[in-house]
Amino acid sequence: MVVFETTIDTTFLCFLIDEENNGNKMFASKNLQEIVGRYQHESTQQANHIHEVRSREVRLVCLRLLCMVHVVRVHALICMYPYADHARAVGSQAS
Numbered sequence: 001m002v003v004f005e006t007t008i009d010t011t012f013l014c015f016l017i018d019e020e021n022n023g024n025k026m027f028a029s030k031n032l033q034e035i036v037g038r039y040q041h042e043s044t045q046q047a048n049h050i051h052e053v054r055s056r057e058v059r060l061v062c063l064r065l066l067c068m069v070h071v072v073r074v075h076a077l078i079c080m081y082p083y084a085d086h087a088r089a090v091g092s093q094a095s
Contacts, residue, residue, distance in 0.1 A: 012036075 015036060018026045026033065 011032075015028050015032060018028050
């Protein structure tokens with residue numbers, strides 16, 4: 001099954017490269033061009049949907065990272081707070 005899937009992926013990849021490099025004078029067979037053309041609208045819709053989903057996922061990951069950075073900063077401030085009191089106490093004794 002893996003060989004079959006790899007063959008299909010390779011065929012479509014070669015088709016895309018052929019289309020990009022040769023435009024109207026493609027080397028792909030007319031049958032393959034017709035099949036790809038027949039499903040072009042559906043493929044475009046699926047690609048747009050995948051792009052939207054991935055964009056949302058990327059935004060969510062960025063939001064999570066920002067929240068994690070905020071938590072780390074707050075934690076660092078909390079951890080340093082006792083030392084700030086100690087530094088003020090030592091400073092006032094030196095005066």
